[in-house]
Amino acid sequence: MDPRIKILRIGVASCGIAAGAEAVQSKLKECAGSIPVVGVGCLGSCYAEPMVEAVLEDGSGILYGNVTPDDVPGILELGDAKRFTPPPQREAKQLVRVMALAGRIDPTDFDDYVSHGGYAGLKNALEMSPEEVVNEVKLSGLRGRGGGGFPTGNKWSFLAAKKAEQKILICNADEGDPGAFMDRSLMESVPHQMLEGMLIAAHATGATKLFIYCRAEYPLAIKHLRIAIEQIRERKLNVIDGRTLDIIIKEGAGAFVCGEETALIASLEGKRGTPRFRPPFPTDSGYMNHPSMINNVETFGNVPLILREGGEAYAKIGTAGSKGTKLFALAGDLSNPGLVEVPMGTTIAEIVFEIGGADRDKVKAVQTGGPSGGCIPVELFDTPVDYDSLKALGAIMGSGGMIVIGKDRCMVETARYFLDFTHRESCGKCTFCRVGTTRMFETLERIVAGRGQESDIALLEDLGRKVKAGALCGLGQTAPNPVLATLRYYRNEYEEHVKNHRCPAHQCGALVKLEIDHARCVKCRMCVRTCPVGAIDGDFRIDPEKCTRCNSCLDVCPKNAISRTDIGE
Amino acid sequence: MDAKFSFLNKVDRDPGNLIKGLQLVQAAEGYVSDDGIRAVAEYFSIPPVEVEGVVSFYAQFKRVKPGRHKISVCDGTACHIKGAAQVLEWMRQELRIDSGETTDDGKFSLETVACLGCCSLAPVMSVDGKVYGKLDRKKMVKILKEF
Numbered sequence A: 001m002d003p004r005i006k007i008l009r010i011g012v013a014s015c016g017i018a019a020g021a022e023a024v025q026s027k028l029k030e031c032a033g034s035i036p037v038v039g040v041g042c043l044g045s046c047y048a049e050p051m052v053e054a055v056l057e058d059g060s061g062i063l064y065g066n067v068t069p070d071d072v073p074g075i076l077e078l079g080d081a082k083r084f085t086p087p088p089q090r091e092a093k094q095l096v097r098v099m100a101l102a103g104r105i106d107p108t109d110f111d112d113y114v115s116h117g118g119y120a121g122l123k124n125a126l127e128m129s130p131e132e133v134v135n136e137v138k139l140s141g142l143r144g145r146g147g148g149g150f151p152t153g154n155k156w157s158f159l160a161a162k163k164a165e166q167k168i169l170i171c172n173a174d175e176g177d178p179g180a181f182m183d184r185s186l187m188e189s190v191p192h193q194m195l196e197g198m199l200i201a202a203h204a205t206g207a208t209k210l211f212i213y214c215r216a217e218y219p220l221a222i223k224h225l226r227i228a229i230e231q232i233r234e235r236k237l238n239v240i241d242g243r244t245l246d247i248i249i250k251e252g253a254g255a256f257v258c259g260e261e262t263a264l265i266a267s268l269e270g271k272r273g274t275p276r277f278r279p280p281f282p283t284d285s286g287y288m289n290h291p292s293m294i295n296n297v298e299t300f301g302n303v304p305l306i307l308r309e310g311g312e313a314y315a316k317i318g319t320a321g322s323k324g325t326k327l328f329a330l331a332g333d334l335s336n337p338g339l340v341e342v343p344m345g346t347t348i349a350e351i352v353f354e355i356g357g358a359d360r361d362k363v364k365a366v367q368t369g370g371p372s373g374g375c376i377p378v379e380l381f382d383t384p385v386d387y388d389s390l391k392a393l394g395a396i397m398g399s400g401g402m403i404v405i406g407k408d409r410c411m412v413e414t415a416r417y418f419l420d421f422t423h424r425e426s427c428g429k430c431t432f433c434r435v436g437t438t439r440m441f442e443t444l445e446r447i448v449a450g451r452g453q454e455s456d457i458a459l460l461e462d463l464g465r466k467v468k469a470g471a472l473c474g475l476g477q478t479a480p481n482p483v484l485a486t487l488r489y490y491r492n493e494y495e496e497h498v499k500n501h502r503c504p505a506h507q508c509g510a511l512v513k514l515e516i517d518h519a520r521c522v523k524c525r526m527c528v529r530t531c532p533v534g535a536i537d538g539d540f541r542i543d544p545e546k547c548t549r550c551n552s553c554l555d556v557c558p559k560n561a562i563s564r565t566d567i568g569e
Numbered sequence B: 001m002d003a004k005f006s007f008l009n010k011v012d013r014d015p016g017n018l019i020k021g022l023q024l025v026q027a028a029e030g031y032v033s034d035d036g037i038r039a040v041a042e043y044f045s046i047p048p049v050e051v052e053g054v055v056s057f058y059a060q061f062k063r064v065k066p067g068r069h070k071i072s073v074c075d076g077t078a079c080h081i082k083g084a085a086q087v088l089e090w091m092r093q094e095l096r097i098d099s100g101e102t103t104d105d106g107k108f109s110l111e112t113v114a115c116l117g118c119c120s121l122a123p124v125m126s127v128d129g130k131v132y133g134k135l136d137r138k139k140m141v142k143i144l145k146e147f
């Protein structure tokens, strides 16, 4: 073993574990002797998991990526195999502040957090009056990271101004956007940071009961939060201004609408998670009619930074209307997916191409804001990410999911996918959302199945406008966005589907067939053997009646002789 | 109350804990049975219909007995883009069941979920809570054989 190694870190957040990090961790422990093997959180470059970092005497580290247990002996000699250097432009464009400790500390070790500056923000806050703290947050310009972008300092001042026996603070850790994992990473990797933010908020607003509403699909995040809360109790950090705070974790039960404030509160009360009309706003009447304030995980995660360095210093980063940094969960059609953090104002092109390493010739668009958001076509990638610029394009900042969509994807099918999601997640309380999203979904199903009519496009636009205007809560008010945005930028794809019954991207199963190019085919029979439904005959012809378009043959063909083409008449 | 459900005592009788109570029942039984509904209703002193109403609202709660191993294929955005529909099609061919169903031998049940939080490894599925990423057909078949 190389004597310079002082600590071995291994990323064992959910994506690390899914990539096989636990086997690597046991092997490291077995071989490392007296050198501590520390399980840390997200290292950001999810595409290279499992990742190991050998930390040397001088504090520098050597990273290894895509590690298997067999690589461990080599790593202990600081060998060159599997060394991982993040692409330099990925590093250059990022500004890692909120996630600075992720991957560097043991999430279950209280002292590790404190020795890296943890709870210094709380200490400063407690030396200030509540009004001063609220003021710092206002000065920072921080806006809610949960999607709405509401100024956080203002929200805090509403709750602080309330005179009530009990005030409630709620952390929204429901992370409902399917395809986003910023909050999960932050909770798993640095659970104390968000909790520190909540304690600061409790001091600033006088809240005494703190809830964390976390989706049940995040067991590791919940585990780390539980440990962290216990550590807080042991150290009596939950005693603020002489009051002992209750900190309670509530697990969600799989309903997207419960990310909406009033639905979340209903769910906390043990009821069906249906939203209600606002006003009254939760800060006036929320959980069990107590004044309640809801902030997102990442919002709370930013607060310790503000109290550490001061609101004015914090506000130096970002654009005029959007301050600080933003986390994005970058996934989809690109080579380097993962969690990235950039200053507000970074362009989409910088995120997708320079940080994400996506191929400029292969990208069609990105989807931000998940099912509530919209797509941004590649021609507009020079747009900076801030709340207002994205809104102007018909997309939204959202909570930070950013899915790269390749040229070979069909935008109508993408819109259908989102409406499939939202119409199922509609709680059913208001008609516009319940019936409107269902009709939109059915129309899109018809179009991708090749049964669409030209009038369907106008129908979608009309329904979309009405659902937006008539729905009770944010779910319905934003559900048409993916359809309206794709209609705005990719109308031609819709028209091809309804007029010519063609899917230009060759994705929609009902409108394509798989075909073997006999000039390329070497008759190796791989496809014949692989086809699960026996659709390929001895002459290497694919029977379109039997074929389920599962792509199994296309994936195994060594000569790339199989392709998807128009089904024709 | 049925002694089988005495574990409910772990939570306060505050109706705010109804969802937690149901989660405990589901963890113990694998689903929420009629007996489970009755026990929870009695414990929190709420009518069984209201409990049923809450159960039917949340996707997590199942009212039918699942197979011994639970397969969740992720159909979140990232996985959808990366071919979740294909993974489901392969599953259908391997197990001869659709999402929401259980194999005849009671071994596997199949469901789709929205995002397991490992989007960068898309397409993703989990079996009994363990997540497997970067799926292709071969890998998927191999994983099924492990069970």
Ligand SMILES: Cc1cc2nc3c(=O)[nH]c(=O)nc-3n(C[C@H](O)[C@H](O)[C@H](O)COP(=O)(O)O)c2cc1C
Pocket (backbone or CB within 6 Å): A143, A144, A145, A146, A147, A148, A149, A150, A152, A172, A173, A174, A175, A176, A177, A256, A257, A258, A259, A260, A261, A294, A295, A296, A297, A299, A300, A399, A473, A474, A475
């Ligand atoms: C349908 C719907 C789903 C939402 N899901 C989430 C979510 O998963 N996480 C979140 O933080 N906010 C979500 N929100 C936004 C919240 O309602 C709320 O605005 C936010 O948590 C406030 O915190 P912030 O000001 O810190 O952003 C959702 C809103 C709607 C309408």
Ligand code: FES
Pocket (backbone or CB within 6 Å): A178, A179, A180, B074, B075, B076, B077, B078, B079, B080, B114, B115, B116, B117, B118, B119, B120, B122, B124
């Ligand atoms: S979309 Fe499948 S893990 Fe997130």
